[in-house]
Amino acid sequence: MSAPSLAVPASRKASAPMRIAVVGAGVAGATFARQIKSLMGDHAQLSLFEMGRGPGGRAATRRDRNDTRMSIDHGAPVFDVNKSSKFYDVAEALVDEGYLQKASPWWRYHARTTDDVDVKLAFPSDGYEAYLGKPSMNAMCKGLLAGVDITTHFGTKVSKLSCANVNSTVKWNLKGAGATPADEPVDFGDFDYLVVTSLGFAHATRWRDIFGEEAPVVEAWRELSEKPPGTSEKVDSLLASVERVDAIPVISIFAQYSADAAASWLPKAEFETLRFAPHGGALNKIFGGGYQRADGGGEVTSWTNEPRIVDGIVVRRRENGDVTLACHASEEYSRSSFGVYGTGSTASRLGAGTKAGAKSNDPRTEQEIVRQVLDDVAKALHLDDQAKSDFVKPTNGPFMQRWGSAFPVASTCISAEGAFAPESGLILAGDFTSMRPGTIEGAAESAIDAATKLASHVISL
Numbered sequence: 001m002s003a004p005s006l007a008v009p010a011s012r013k014a015s016a017p018m019r020i021a022v023v024g025a026g027v028a029g030a031t032f033a034r035q036i037k038s039l040m041g042d043h044a045q046l047s048l049f050e051m052g053r054g055p056g057g058r059a060a061t062r063r064d065r066n067d068t069r070m071s072i073d074h075g076a077p078v079f080d081v082n083k084s085s086k087f088y089d090v091a092e093a094l095v096d097e098g099y100l101q102k103a104s105p106w107w108r109y110h111a112r113t114t115d116d117v118d119v120k121l122a123f124p125s126d127g128y129e130a131y132l133g134k135p136s137m138n139a140m141c142k143g144l145l146a147g148v149d150i151t152t153h154f155g156t157k158v159s160k161l162s163c164a165n166v167n168s169t170v171k172w173n174l175k176g177a178g179a180t181p182a183d184e185p186v187d188f189g190d191f192d193y194l195v196v197t198s199l200g201f202a203h204a205t206r207w208r209d210i211f212g213e214e215a216p217v218v219e220a221w222r223e224l225s226e227k228p229p230g231t232s233e234k235v236d237s238l239l240a241s242v243e244r245v246d247a248i249p250v251i252s253i254f255a256q257y258s259a260d261a262a263a264s265w266l267p268k269a270e271f272e273t274l275r276f277a278p279h280g281g282a283l284n285k286i287f288g289g290g291y292q293r294a295d296g297g298g299e300v301t302s303w304t305n306e307p308r309i310v311d312g313i314v315v316r317r318r319e320n321g322d323v324t325l326a327c328h329a330s331e332e333y334s335r336s337s338f339g340v341y342g343t344g345s346t347a348s349r350l351g352a353g354t355k356a357g358a359k360s361n362d363p364r365t366e367q368e369i370v371r372q373v374l375d376d377v378a379k380a381l382h383l384d385d386q387a388k389s390d391f392v393k394p395t396n397g398p399f400m401q402r403w404g405s406a407f408p409v410a411s412t413c414i415s416a417e418g419a420f421a422p423e424s425g426l427i428l429a430g431d432f433t434s435m436r437p438g439t440i441e442g443a444a445e446s447a448i449d450a451a452t453k454l455a456s457h458v459i460s461l
């Protein structure tokens, strides 16, 4: 990455390195780590905590320890980056380093219009580049962290924070536990700066809903505020802003098929990635209109607007011939199944005994959702009975994951300025603090900005 190094003054060179804890190894956490190390080098000592088994967050890949062929991008399947974005050079570097590949410029969309035609859509639009993970999406975060001198703690949920005023500066202490709620917390020590890249970790209501306990940042700050010298208005306002952020949930149903298992239901066309919006209204909502009929019949003007379960379907042919399928349910449908997170999800694994854990361990509920989503997709793909019976019996899966905060709502997000309180050692980054929430580009840009501002702040001390 071509980040300019900031000159560190001699006085700071002599002092101990800044200890920085980053919570979350999604796109924002991984980008922050790469950027701050490139700016501050050994003057920053970094620890990265991630409750998932590996990096990725919402840009992760579901795997199966018992089946090495299984690899499905169940969050973001693909992303685009504006060529004028601060993340563009990083994305291009990740292509050169073999962690990303460029997505083919034309995607075929099948969208149901009133006269049921295929729609042709140019993706990405002019001025943008589109990328896929190579071989899978979580390669991106692995690539961002490759070669970065950092201590990583995967499979570790930061469950307890405390902060203290030491010589007029706030120090943050982190404790975390491993794979099950019963694990004893480990004390990871004190840090000069806490970088939070997860909305839920600082959001009182969301954290309580999933884990049944007070959000660690909120609890630690309340305890500090109760002691002299009292509270910081900046952090009070930052936490109040977090609480106002709303996010759209998405239920993702995903599966993997061997080439044979996919043969009867998959469209015959040659392709690398196919993206379907089964109901045209959704396509319109996502991309804003202006579509040409694939049969050359001019612009599409009439869309069906019937109630729907699925908004998007992504089918990808892997290098080994396998085919992966990811279906993303509509906002309305996803909101209606609050509390069912999917038995394999991190929220379910670590939240056992709480609302999410209890409900997601009810297989009937999960199975019912999977069935309804696949039925809707089969209808959208016009599958006959034989094809449908093959479609609902993949080689691996079908699995379900409910992303509780898939897409932060733009009008409720936090400004980069409001997310930065270095005097109290607290910095937020992530797509919920960006101008393009719900995108990989937005998450990465927010992290580049936060790291650059923190490096400047440290140097100014």
Ligand SMILES: Cc1cc2nc3c(=O)[nH]c(=O)nc-3n(C[C@H](O)[C@H](O)[C@H](O)COP(=O)(O)OP(=O)(O)OC[C@H]3O[C@@H](n4cnc5c(N)ncnc54)[C@H](O)[C@@H]3O)c2cc1C
Binding pocket: 023, 024, 025, 026, 027, 028, 029, 049, 050, 051, 052, 056, 057, 058, 059, 074, 075, 076, 077, 078, 079, 080, 156, 157, 158, 159, 197, 198, 199, 200, 201, 250, 252, 328, 346, 403, 406, 407, 429, 430, 431, 432, 437, 438, 439, 440, 441, 443
């Ligand atoms: C179904 C779906 C489809 C999408 N499609 C697209 C798309 O087509 N294009 C696009 O650009 N974007 C898409 N996105 C959005 C994109 O994935 C996100 O905007 C981006 O990945 C957000 O990254 P982040 O680092 O800000 O947050 P996250 O990825 O949410 O990272 C936060 C991390 O913090 C971790 N964490 C939270 N609490 C703790 C704790 N206490 N201890 C340790 N770790 C913790 C979480 O496990 C998580 O890994 C999609 C998202 C979803 C869910």
